[in-house]
Amino acid sequence: MQAVQNIPIELGVNIDHIATLRQARGTSYPDLIEAAFLVEEAGANAITIHLREDRRHIQDQDVYDLRKTIKTRMNLELAATDEMVKIACDVHPEDACVVPEKREELTTEGGLDVIGQFNRILKTTKTLTANDIRVSLFIEPNIEHIKRVLEIGAPVIELHTGTYANATGDAQQKELDRIIEASEFAHDQGIHVNAGHGLDYSNTTEIAQIPQMRELNIGHSIISRAIFVGISKATSQILELMHQARN
Ligand code: PXP
DSSP states (O other), rough: OOOEEEEEEEEEEOOHHHHHHHHHHHOSSOOOOHHHHHHHHTSSSSSEEOOOOTTOOOOOHHHHHHHHSSSOOOOEEOOOSSHHHHHHHHHHHHHEOOOOOOOTOSSSSSSOOOTTTHHHHHHHHHHHHHHHHHEEEEEOOOOHHHHHHHTTTSSSSEOOHHHHHHHHHHHHHHHHHHHHHHHHHHHHTEEEEEESOOOTTTTHHHTTOOEEEEEEOHHHHHHHHHHHHHHHHHHHHHHHHHHHHOO
């Protein structure tokens, strides 16, 4: 294993559910631009949004509007479809995270099928990379899947932490061990390691403690806490947790 030298850990705040609230009533509020501004002011390193095929929360116009105002980095989550790749190439986010997408799911339910969908993901990665967009592939913490990512040539992975987040006791420890092993393997191969999904104020410390981890993408728990303490405090509290985990 390669030595890991003080890799700083960053936070991408997923603001999709600000749009979920807005879409619930078809109003113009809560305002995504204001949300992204406050989250950045509170210290977040990136704004993450997922333009879903069914447009259930983020709308096309949001992506273009946010592109003009985000001061940190835009991390655009997208399915590996021609429609989404075209939009990404037009909007030109700093980062694009390719995710699997099923219409009927409540949220992204697992990592990409980098074996079965190899050619489609390869084509998507090549097109985005050719447009100077840094590609991250959202995958399960699985060594075989990381080997496929190496063949595809994506520089970044985001490890799916949903199974870890939903588990308890020994099962959770086992899943954490898988995430640690996958992080070490990917880092040794020169891949940047991010993680996300289901992370909250009670389960983020263990993931942030993984020294190879570069970025956590967190949405639902931050936006939920924001209802009670405000989005600035909800963001700074998770950042504090992450930074404490590294000390
Ligand atoms: N990372 C990816 C790739 C996702 O699809 C999502 C959900 O959109 C998240 C992170 C954030 O997950 P959560 O809302 O559970 O924090």
